[in-house]
Amino acid sequence: MSLKPVKIGICGLGTVGSGTFNVLARNADQVEARAQAALQVVHLGARRDNPACEVGDTRVSRDIFEVARDPEVDILVELIGGTTTARELTEEAIRNGKHVVTANKALIAEFGNEIFALADQHDVAVRYEAAVAGGIPIIKALREGLAGNRIEWLAGIINGTGNFILSEMRDKGRDFADVLAEAQALGYAEADPTFDVEGIDAAHKLVILASLAFGMPLKFSSVYTEGITRLTPQDVEYAEELGYRIKHLGVAKQNGQGVELRVHPTLIPEKRLLANVNGVKNAVLVEGDAVGPTLYYGAGAGAEPTASAVIADLVDLARELAAGQACRVPSLGFSRDSLKDLQVVPMEQVRTPWYLRMEAEDKPGVLSAVASIFSEQGISIEALIQKAPEEGETRVPLIVLTNGAAQGCVDNAVRAIEALDNIAGDIARIRVEVLDG
Numbered sequence: 238m239s240l241k242p243v244k245i246g247i248c249g250l251g252t253v254g255s256g257t258f259n260v261l262a263r264n265a266d267q268v269e270a271r272a273q274a275a276l277q278v279v280h281l282g283a284r285r286d287n288p289a290c291e292v293g294d295t296r297v298s299r300d301i302f303e304v305a306r307d308p309e310v311d312i313l314v315e316l317i318g319g320t321t322t323a324r325e326l327t328e329e330a331i332r333n334g335k336h337v338v339t340a341n342k343a344l345i346a347e348f349g350n351e352i353f354a355l356a357d358q359h360d361v362a363v364r365y366e367a368a369v370a371g372g373i374p375i376i377k378a379l380r381e382g383l384a385g386n387r388i389e390w391l392a393g394i395i396n397g398t399g400n401f402i403l404s405e406m407r408d409k410g411r412d413f414a415d416v417l418a419e420a421q422a423l424g425y426a427e428a429d430p431t432f433d434v435e436g437i438d439a440a441h442k443l444v445i446l447a448s449l450a451f452g453m454p455l456k457f458s459s460v461y462t463e464g465i466t467r468l469t470p471q472d473v474e475y476a477e478e479l480g481y482r483i484k485h486l487g488v489a490k491q492n493g494q495g496v497e498l499r500v501h502p503t504l505i506p507e508k509r510l511l512a513n514v515n516g517v518k519n520a521v522l523v524e525g526d527a528v529g530p531t532l533y534y535g536a537g538a539g540a541e542p543t544a545s546a547v548i549a550d551l552v553d554l555a556r557e558l559a560a561g562q563a564c565r566v567p568s569l570g571f572s573r574d575s576l577k578d579l580q581v582v583p584m585e586q587v588r589t590p591w592y593l594r595m596e597a598e599d600k601p602g603v604l605s606a607v608a609s610i611f612s613e614q615g616i617s618i619e620a621l622i623q624k625a626p627e628e629g630e631t632r633v634p635l636i637v638l639t640n641g642a643a644q645g646c647v648d649n650a651v652r653a654i655e656a657l658d659n660i661a662g663d664i665a666r667i668r669v670e671v672l673d674g
């Protein structure tokens with residue numbers, strides 16, 4: 238038996254907004270059967286129309302705040318992006334007693350603590366499945382499917398644009414700017430694409446995943462964030478020679494002293510599934526103490542994959558509206574008073590193996606001087622490649638793969654090696670994640 242229809246207002250009719258409107262219309266029967274209520278879009282807030290979306294006689298307001306104040310609307314879907322107006326809109330909707338569904342990772346990562354508290358005060362829910370990894374139901378997996386586990390770590394490729402760029406550069410030798418322009422045209426990239434290539438978008442998503450995994454408040458400002466703009470084709474090639482692929486990873490790990498929260502380029506053994514996630518696809522590997530490793534893979538961006546996640550939240554909320562507040566899943570999956578203020582481990586103390594590439598003069602004693610510095614810092618060398626000099630060259634590339642070492646020790650070693658007369662320029666360095674579950 239169908240319950241009374243749930244009335245939805247959507248703010249933002251861009252890529253995701255139009256995708257959501259269209260998928261809701263196309264799959265209305267199936268969605269209604271699952272939600273046990275019709276989901277009716279009754280009000281759209283959009284500064285302009287979108288030809289990708291035939292809105293018919295649905296009410297449209299140019300002032301999106303009219304949607305937040307519309308008494309008919311039960312759930313407001315925030316798809317405008319950004320954090321200033323989006324936060325005002327979300328809070329206005331909450332104050333007006335509306336549930337909110339958002340795809341806005343920046344909003345949740347930076348202001349989620351405040352927004353969830355406000356939602357609790359007003360007895361409404363905020364859902365954000367689409368904020369992380371597009372169509373992959375990773376929020377639900379962490380919050381519900383893995384609820385019986387202590388999550389030890391997770392690692393993910395959580396920015397489709399960055400992964401698309403790295404994949405195209407590796408497979409087709411394409412130029413960075415050219416691939417980025419294609420990602421923008423396909424609607425994958427952020428409005429400001431530096432968010433994609435400098436790792437900020439991935440940091441937004443990582444902090445959300447970490448809070449869900451470990452039951453801690455969102456700590457966006459504590460995420461170590463490094464982009465992909467300094468990666469070179471040589472590093473891609475040498476990594477392959479050593480049996481690794483370079484991916485832009487977000488890593489969250491409990492390590493006994495606290496929590497590591499970091500986004501950076503990473504060498505991954507080429508046999509790992511994550512190393513073979515290509516194009517705009519995302520994947521998140523989660524290690525739970527009971528279940529072991531589980532991997533979630535799919536489209537991390539795009540109109541309909543993201544719409545798929547938005548609609549999953551709408552169906553959940555529709556069921557919840559029918560069943561009542563008592564069955565509500567908390568915003569971060571843990572009761573508010575059980576959230577732990579876990580400390581974020583300083584990067585100097587984070588241990589990983591390292592890939593280092595330097596330019597060395599092809600002279601006796603250089604290799605041994607470099608090796609002594611590693612030894613003084615207690616860093617063990619796992620593998621080493623020295624190339625023969627090119628015709629007419631006196632310098633050779635020297636590539637070192639270390640065993641696990643704290644970043645502080647690697648910093649010291651790098652400074653000392655760069656100061657050697659026979660080493661030219663800066664040392665390129667990339668962390669390694671073995672990802673063994």
Ligand code: HSE
Pocket residue numbers: 368370371395396397398399425426427433438537538539
């Ligand atoms: N710019 C994001 C990405 C879109 O490329 O993954 C989805 O969050």
